[in-house]
Amino acid sequence: MSATAEPTLSRDDHRLSSWRGVVRQYDYHWTVYKRTWKSSIVSSFLSPLLYVLAMGVLLGGFVHVGAARLGGAPSYLAFIVPGLIAAQAMQTAVFETTYPVMGALKWHKSFWAQLASPLEARDLANAMLAFTLFRVGSTCGVYFLVMSPFGVFGTWWGPVAAWPATMLVGMTFATWTFAFSAFVEGPDSFGLIFRLGLIPLFLFSGSFFPISNLGPVLEWVARLTPLWHGVNLTRMLCLGHLDWPTAAINVAVLVVLLVAGWRTAVRSLTRRTAL
Amino acid sequence: MSAPAVPAGSPLRPWEGTRLLVLRNYVTYRRQWKLFATGFLEPVFYLFSIGIGVGKLIHAFELNGHSIPYAEFVAPGMLAASAFNGALLDSTFNVFFKLKYEKLYDQMLATPLTTSDVARGEIIWGQLRGASYSVAFLLVMWALGLVHSWWAVLALPATLLIGFAFSAVCMGLTTWMTSWQDFEKITLVQLPMFLFSGTFFPVSRFHGVLRWVVECTPLYRGVVLCRELTTGALSWESGVSVVYLVVMGLIGLVVVRRRLDILLLT
Amino acid sequence: MIHARDLRKSFTDKAGHVVEAVRGIDIDVRRGEAFGFLGPNGAGKSSTMRMIAAVSPVSGGELRILGRDPAEHGPAIRSRLGVCPQEDTLDNELNVFDNLYIYGRYFGIPKREVRERAEELLEFVQLTDKRSAKVEGLSGGMKRRLTIARSLINRPEILLLDEPTTGLDPQARHILWDRLFRLKQQGVTLVITTHYMDEAEQLCDRLVVMDRGVIAAEGSPLELIRAHSTREVSELRFPVGDHEATAEKVADLGERVEVLPDRILVYSDDGEHVLEQVHDRGLRPIATLVRRSTLEDVFLRLTGRTLVD
Numbered sequence A: 001m002s003a004t005a006e007p008t009l010s011r012d013d014h015r016l017s018s019w020r021g022v023v024r025q026y027d028y029h030w031t032v033y034k035r036t037w038k039s040s041i042v043s044s045f046l047s048p049l050l051y052v053l054a055m056g057v058l059l060g061g062f063v064h065v066g067a068a069r070l071g072g073a074p075s076y077l078a079f080i081v082p083g084l085i086a087a088q089a090m091q092t093a094v095f096e097t098t099y100p101v102m103g104a105l106k107w108h109k110s111f112w113a114q115l116a117s118p119l120e121a122r123d124l125a126n127a128m129l130a131f132t133l134f135r136v137g138s139t140c141g142v143y144f145l146v147m148s149p150f151g152v153f154g155t156w157w158g159p160v161a162a163w164p165a166t167m168l169v170g171m172t173f174a175t176w177t178f179a180f181s182a183f184v185e186g187p188d189s190f191g192l193i194f195r196l197g198l199i200p201l202f203l204f205s206g207s208f209f210p211i212s213n214l215g216p217v218l219e220w221v222a223r224l225t226p227l228w229h230g231v232n233l234t235r236m237l238c239l240g241h242l243d244w245p246t247a248a249i250n251v252a253v254l255v256v257l258l259v260a261g262w263r264t265a266v267r268s269l270t271r272r273t274a275l
Numbered sequence B: 001m002s003a004p005a006v007p008a009g010s011p012l013r014p015w016e017g018t019r020l021l022v023l024r025n026y027v028t029y030r031r032q033w034k035l036f037a038t039g040f041l042e043p044v045f046y047l048f049s050i051g052i053g054v055g056k057l058i059h060a061f062e063l064n065g066h067s068i069p070y071a072e073f074v075a076p077g078m079l080a081a082s083a084f085n086g087a088l089l090d091s092t093f094n095v096f097f098k099l100k101y102e103k104l105y106d107q108m109l110a111t112p113l114t115t116s117d118v119a120r121g122e123i124i125w126g127q128l129r130g131a132s133y134s135v136a137f138l139l140v141m142w143a144l145g146l147v148h149s150w151w152a153v154l155a156l157p158a159t160l161l162i163g164f165a166f167s168a169v170c171m172g173l174t175t176w177m178t179s180w181q182d183f184e185k186i187t188l189v190q191l192p193m194f195l196f197s198g199t200f201f202p203v204s205r206f207h208g209v210l211r212w213v214v215e216c217t218p219l220y221r222g223v224v225l226c227r228e229l230t231t232g233a234l235s236w237e238s239g240v241s242v243v244y245l246v247v248m249g250l251i252g253l254v255v256v257r258r259r260l261d262i263l264l265l266t
Numbered sequence C: 001m002i003h004a005r006d007l008r009k010s011f012t013d014k015a016g017h018v019v020e021a022v023r024g025i026d027i028d029v030r031r032g033e034a035f036g037f038l039g040p041n042g043a044g045k046s047s048t049m050r051m052i053a054a055v056s057p058v059s060g061g062e063l064r065i066l067g068r069d070p071a072e073h074g075p076a077i078r079s080r081l082g083v084c085p086q087e088d089t090l091d092n093e094l095n096v097f098d099n100l101y102i103y104g105r106y107f108g109i110p111k112r113e114v115r116e117r118a119e120e121l122l123e124f125v126q127l128t129d130k131r132s133a134k135v136e137g138l139s140g141g142m143k144r145r146l147t148i149a150r151s152l153i154n155r156p157e158i159l160l161l162d163e164p165t166t167g168l169d170p171q172a173r174h175i176l177w178d179r180l181f182r183l184k185q186q187g188v189t190l191v192i193t194t195h196y197m198d199e200a201e202q203l204c205d206r207l208v209v210m211d212r213g214v215i216a217a218e219g220s221p222l223e224l225i226r227a228h229s230t231r232e233v234s235e236l237r238f239p240v241g242d243h244e245a246t247a248e249k250v251a252d253l254g255e256r257v258e259v260l261p262d263r264i265l266v267y268s269d270d271g272e273h274v275l276e277q278v279h280d281r282g283l284r285p286i287a288t289l290v291r292r293s294t295l296e297d298v299f300l301r302l303t304g305r306t307l308v309d
């Protein structure tokens, strides 16, 4: 049996560039988003505003302490809003990289379909993370816009600079959560992640009160969490009291975690899908 | 040879069916014990964060003529809210999943179980889970020195009452749901209730009609009941709350039975 | 088009055991032919197909698709393959048309062209009237046809079909066979796995019989039957429990006798003649059937087991 005139590959002989890998999935994510954006309004836009109203405005009316005890914020509302936006970035990012990833692997199996095309695991992870960036960016962007008339920001450029900071926080969580979701067998552990990860971070990373209220030991624990770095950075920018060395540390920690998280995410999905 | 006649009436004694359903839930839950064990942590986290962390920024509140620290004010709110959240989760998401996706009830009703057994069983199961969380939370409160009255013991049945009232009504509502999208509406009601029912700040923050509306919501009644019990500052408001929640639960139960009959016995 | 030597695939399961799914197979698939993998569940067909589809890393041996190594040129190879996996991977969240459209975009095909091709393919698989339907509501046969349409969106040179008709009703199977036959006429190279011998006989020019990760035989359906079976088979059904004892009494009537749980098969070149002799010996089967040999018989011969159990 001779292999007569074996056809060989000529066109498209190389791997896709990362950029093209993501762009080819644009239609997919856009089509899905057009169908689902309505149902994300409550969780993305309404819930955070309710927290601002309940905690910032109504409960905040009972807070009568000086700016010194509120990280330099003139009011409790001004203190809590940047914290809540940074926390919202984390939550949006985590939600977009838990059930959707499990769905793509196990329920609607879109990852497996995509892998039969020229796309690779790296491209799938990148596209999903790019979509998450879009969700975090739009959610936080709207949040900043809605809050701007209420005089909670120290300068006009504060929120403008804080916006990319919240995206940085969001993506740090998105990459690590993605890596975790691609690693675990089923969705059972998500409940635990929310309860033992998300909620404590949300409540104790300085969003609602200065972490110095936690006492010296727990204060240091809180400083070690990525969300605190995000909250601190966002708050400093929003209030316009920038402590440059602290801000540099905040940014550095988040960037290092983001890069490491992204590599882990790609490796995790590659391993999961190479059967 | 004629087949032996089927004995008249249900072969199961009235509470037997309910017990079976509770048992079934217990067996499935056992596999997820981690989820079960961590369930009570959420209100505790809120208590530490808002009650103690934010509490350091807030002066004492006035309650029925007494002055109490903020943490003592928030803790019973979290107790009631956790009973409320737990009941809601069990009777909406979980019931919907069993009703529409697992078709669990269809399968159960093919046996001698009746729709009443199903409704009672689900609610009692939710109550058992909720009660264990409430006990744990009350112990945490006690350990933190947030309880000053023996009336606090009655806060446990109070949370059961809250759980019962919400389970019954929400299960009824769940029978009308058609898709997961409908749960956005649940969140739309749940979150405002959680945040504005006097849980984190006194109802005096609201004025006029708004205050009146808040005082008429079921979770506010539950919060008031729990708060008066754990602080020992009892008033007629607690009596109103008890009657309100009992009536609400009974109405819910009737609706659930009707609806399940319509949905499942066609 | 496809060239494999001593191809191997092993998995490590959760308990840490190594499962050898494919244990050294040699295959050569030529342009334009329909090549089949026939074998029971667990034979290693899907594992082989997934390696050929360049989505599953090769554990050992050599594999060349379109002259290239899938480990190095995966994306380039996949851009010229069509894959219809054993389990549908259609996106339930999208409608029928969008499933095709979005999949086409993954190949970098321009929007207008994907739309045109999607419409053509819907026509080809007779799903045009389901264009905007949700995938969830489609029947098994429709889903399969949609998966095939999707696998054709990039005009592939090789189409891989893993058990394309398993679980379908007879009518749906025939529609599918017809479509696959047309593709073959258009010059598409088909690689098909199946555990139905009639399917293999209908569709494949050449096939390999796979069992427990190795190739048991290779050739065209006719060649295989000729080499490993007789012309005809007489099936005899006796009352329950008598089979072993009865088998001995008919053992000399054909070239070979197989005892199955529910019947006895006697292999010979003249089945009617065998039946006459059975009656002459005073044996009274409750049912009899004379038929031509099929690939099922080849498989039984080679492995001692039936294909579908």
Ligand SMILES: Nc1ncnc2c1ncn2[C@@H]1O[C@H](COP(=O)(O)OP(=O)(O)O)[C@@H](O)[C@H]1O
Residues within 6 Å of the ligand: A275, C011, C012, C013, C019, C020, C021, C039, C040, C041, C042, C043, C044, C045, C046, C047, C048
């Ligand atoms: N992902 C996997 N992990 C572990 N074992 C697997 C995996 N996929 C297949 N196997 C095992 O490999 C063997 C061959 O499977 P498969 O290739 O699916 O056979 P077929 O498609 O012929 O039914 C089976 O024993 C199966 O259990």
Ligand SMILES: [Mg+2]
Residues within 6 Å of the ligand: C042, C045, C046, C047, C086, C162, C163
């Ligand atoms: Mg298979």
